[in-house]
Amino acid sequence: MTEPAAATGTPVDPALEPDVLAFLHLEARLADEARYSEWESLWAADGVYWVPMGPDHDPRVNLSYVYDNRKRIRSRVAQLNSGARHSQTPPSVMRRLLTNVEVLDRGADTVTVGANFVLYEYRHALTTWAGRVVHTVRRRPDGSLELVAKTVHLVNAGGPVPTLAFLI
């Protein structure tokens, strides 16, 4: 098992499988469109959704904006689905661009992909979010894909950060 490359790591392999890229685009679109349960279904049982407050933070000692294990991902989605998550009622209207996509690492059955993103969020007003997103995707024995890790390094991780109740 290799260590996942850092968010700013050097690309190790220029060839990203088309279905992995399509998976990342699907993940982005489901988040944009507030299709919470479909988004949740992408996650592996050991998935971790992480929005750190600094580029080289360690979640064991540093506080994060979001550090969701699979159980908490389920809770987050359940709260969003409740219709009473006021900070996302109605849901933000969002569109995000995923670009500069690079393969950062490969494991036996995983690939770690880094990309830059820009996200336009409209709720009370238009808010622009941007950063580096690192996905680790696992290929199951049957060839299908699942999301093992998603780490979002916000350019404004230093804050102050507006309400971030949507799926970033």
Add this chain to the structure above:
Amino acid sequence: MTELDTRPPEAAPPRTDVDDLVQHDRVHGSVYTDPEVFELEMEQIFRRGWVYVGHESEVPEPGDYVTRRIGGQPVILTRGKDGVVRVLMNRCAHRGNRLCNAESGNSTTFRCPYHGWTFNNDGSLVGVPMRTGYDKEFLARRSEIGLAPTARTDSYRGFVFASLAAEGITLAEHLGRATTAIDRLLALSPDGRLDLRAGWMKHQHMSNWKMVMENNVDGYHALFTHESVYSAVREAKVSHVPSKVEVCVRDMGDGHSEIDYSAEYTRLDEEFVWFGRAPRAKLPNYVAAMERAHGPADTHRALVVGPPHTLIFPNLFLAEMNIMMVEPIAPGETVAYTTPALIPGQDELNGRMLRRTEGAMGPAGFLIADDGEIGARNQLGLAARKPDWIVLARGRDTDEADETGLVNHDKSAETPQRGWWAHWAEVLGGRYNSRDGAES
């Protein structure tokens, strides 16, 4: 007993006549929106009164510093070579450049990037480049030039406060009964220390700072604002229906107030209800350290009673095992800073605490994201100038005075809010910080 005030709304009060804005069980809506009120608050509360600045654990070693703001003014909280914690104005004594531009770090001197003047972290000027350009008279006065300290700095058990005014009441007078809440938090630490170095979530709230603060001790909103948590995620630790629990709210005086779960927890006689009902067996090292330090009986009691849920006027909230400090930016904008109150050396506890803080607090937190949204909508609602008054009458005929303050055994009573506003009016009216008996 008085009736709900149904007098017809009067003409808008004179803008800064504070007593006309606060009338015991009702508050004029403009207190959240009026820029003149905001300026008066900066002056009377943040430039004259005691303001929470930081915690000694953030600057454990000589040279450690963090930068903060008090009422918009930049300051450096730093520990000198002599071990003394100081709060210095973050402004170069030459021509005013902001001297220290990092959020935290370690340096025993600060060198201004503009013209290179260098200051010791006790504030003294220790280096002026190209000194031959200054005359003898200036060089003779050089020792008088240095970073301005805040007029007064004092601390209570590691919590550091500063006042920008040379005169006024002491920190002890300002804190009053609120020291009991700090004591209650520290009773959960084997050696009475905390570690506030996990990092601060900085959450931008598009609402007035008082909304952010007083909401923290509002026992009325949880069932509604946080309905999505209780319906979809997990049940509340104890019921939010006031008649079902022995949870009280308390106006502690001096603007401080709290929601106090201790009677309910004591009735349950169950440890860690406040910590996700974690069983003792999951925290063996912590429990053992507590028992070594405090003995089994006091440990049991501390673990049952749990941490405080206490607002300390004007900008500190002891949010159970989190510390929140609030910075006003503008009438409709506030930044809330939140970090867990880690216990030094207790890794198994601290790891859980990090995850609990992320779950509840900050911009993505299951609770505070919705508090922030409701606060923003409050600000939007208050853009309507009518009706004139916000109503804070809930439980006003059932408040009971005792040695701990004014207590209401209905958790949803607006007792903390009435206490907050009565004190706010005292301070803004200029009566509190210079009251009789204050030292000069």
